[in-house]
Amino acid sequence: MTITETHWMVSNHHSAHKDAVDPKRTEARNLFLIIIMAVLGLLTIFVETMLVPALPGIAQDLSAQSSDLAWVLTAYTLAGAVAIPIAGKMGEMYGRKRVLLAIMIAYMVGLTGAALSWDLLSLIVFRTVQGIGMGAITLLMGMAKDILPLRMVPVGIGLISAMIGVGAALGLVMGGLLISFLGWKDTFWVVLPVVALVVAVVHRSVPDVQIKRPTKMDVAGSVLLGLGILSLLLPLSQGDVWGWGSALTLGLFACAIIFFAGFVFREKRFDDPILRLELLRNRNISVAYITMFFIGVVMFMLFQTLPFFLGIPADSGGFGITSQVIIGLFMLPNAIAQLISSPLGGKWGLKVGHGEILILGMAITMAGLVSLSLFRTSQIGVLITLAMFGFGIGLAQVGNTNLVSVACTKENFGSTTAVNSMILTIGMSAGPVLASLIVAGSVDPSAGYAYCWVIAAALALVAAVFVLLNRSSLVSDSVGHRSHDERSPGGE
Numbered sequence: 001m002t003i004t005e006t007h008w009m010v011s012n013h014h015s016a017h018k019d020a021v022d023p024k025r026t027e028a029r030n031l032f033l034i035i036i037m038a039v040l041g042l043l044t045i046f047v048e049t050m051l052v053p054a055l056p057g058i059a060q061d062l063s064a065q066s067s068d069l070a071w072v073l074t075a076y077t078l079a080g081a082v083a084i085p086i087a088g089k090m091g092e093m094y095g096r097k098r099v100l101l102a103i104m105i106a107y108m109v110g111l112t113g114a115a116l117s118w119d120l121l122s123l124i125v126f127r128t129v130q131g132i133g134m135g136a137i138t139l140l141m142g143m144a145k146d147i148l149p150l151r152m153v154p155v156g157i158g159l160i161s162a163m164i165g166v167g168a169a170l171g172l173v174m175g176g177l178l179i180s181f182l183g184w185k186d187t188f189w190v191v192l193p194v195v196a197l198v199v200a201v202v203h204r205s206v207p208d209v210q211i212k213r214p215t216k217m218d219v220a221g222s223v224l225l226g227l228g229i230l231s232l233l234l235p236l237s238q239g240d241v242w243g244w245g246s247a248l249t250l251g252l253f254a255c256a257i258i259f260f261a262g263f264v265f266r267e268k269r270f271d272d273p274i275l276r277l278e279l280l281r282n283r284n285i286s287v288a289y290i291t292m293f294f295i296g297v298v299m300f301m302l303f304q305t306l307p308f309f310l311g312i313p314a315d316s317g318g319f320g321i322t323s324q325v326i327i328g329l330f331m332l333p334n335a336i337a338q339l340i341s342s343p344l345g346g347k348w349g350l351k352v353g354h355g356e357i358l359i360l361g362m363a364i365t366m367a368g369l370v371s372l373s374l375f376r377t378s379q380i381g382v383l384i385t386l387a388m389f390g391f392g393i394g395l396a397q398v399g400n401t402n403l404v405s406v407a408c409t410k411e412n413f414g415s416t417t418a419v420n421s422m423i424l425t426i427g428m429s430a431g432p433v434l435a436s437l438i439v440a441g442s443v444d445p446s447a448g449y450a451y452c453w454v455i456a457a458a459l460a461l462v463a464a465v466f467v468l469l470n471r472s473s474l475v476s477d478s479v480g481h482r483s484h485d486e487r488s489p490g491g492e
Helices: 003-011 014-019 026-052 052-061 072-093 096-115 120-147 150-179 184-206 220-241 247-267 277-281 283-311 322-328 330-350 356-373 379-406 408-442 445-467 478-485
Strands: none
Touching: 003 330, 026 096, 026 120, 026 150, 026 408, 052 072, 052 150, 052 184, 052 478, 072 120, 072 220, 072 408, 096 120, 096 184, 120 150, 120 379, 120 408, 150 184, 150 283, 150 322, 150 330, 150 379, 220 247, 220 408, 277 283, 277 379, 283 322, 283 356, 283 379, 283 408, 283 445, 322 330, 322 379, 330 356, 330 379, 330 408, 356 379, 356 445, 379 408, 408 445
């Protein structure tokens, strides 16, 4: 048995013991807890893309320039990228449930403010406040590890982590439907009571069994990390507007390097850092971090390009679809497939290892993207290949997240997985940039999108091969899981 497996087993002893002495903690209740936490995670991501179909209407209602509308989406992503690692660390220190409730209160304030926004600037400000809610995903995964019996942890973490992709896809689908019947401001009023209800259920139903570690917060490290993230993501999101060779773009990239270097220097010297850099020597964690970037890039290379491809006139190789509702419905097979594959990936990972699930997921993702480029002239072909893509990306995300989960204890789980989620966000920001550059260089629009998907497939292949080459160094967690469940009275 490896040291990592021993840490995993010891850190989960409390959860297993609780199952043994509390007969009410049945499998049905555990499934309910997983679902309600996953729904809350979905809602925080759902709102990120919900406004995409409404951007033309927002420009008209608020008399905004089209070039400024990108900030409605960018502000949310930037705030979320900064909030994720800080929320993860604060959850370890003060309690994940307490920090989650504080974040969700801020999130609901952001929803209310956006519904009452009076100009573009006020909307951007409240969207920034909403972005703080993205920190909920990491906290929810930590809570799942705290309260679930060991054999159900990969399933719970897998389903919650999949809400990033599922929420983004459903936001496009449901956002288009809501906006077609209601005004864009009313969509916030629809979401707000749903969020409030789910938060109340989570507060009442999810027990707080976490052992807190009240220590001094690394404020300087948090500032350096936040500035580094902002300096990196701002030019990635605005490079098309500012110019990739402009002084502002290049200057911000240079600042990002400086801030990240300062962050590393600070973390090496702080007693309780946001990220323990020595954890990067753990192969599970380093492999997961690298592949998570690829997952984010590949996922949003598709999400960025698909709506534009569907809108290409039929005589130019597309379908001429301009309805945002119909475009959103094309994303539905992807979302459904992720919902199916994520819990399955968690269960399969217990038997064959999470590294194998990650490899399988990236391979299916690659096959889906190649198939999409080949069968893009058929609407049925597009729908089927999008389902294939969603199934693969769901497996990849759960395999990746559980690689990190099995390699760390409950005490450092929050900050370690938060960095993983932050890296995913960076990849999600880089994906559209790469996709735009590829498509812009093509004369034939349809062929340009196909070429973009083939490049994305190649990146998925690179990630799969990278994990495959490191497979022998990854923890064989399936043995650890089975041995604990067999020994523990709580393992049913």
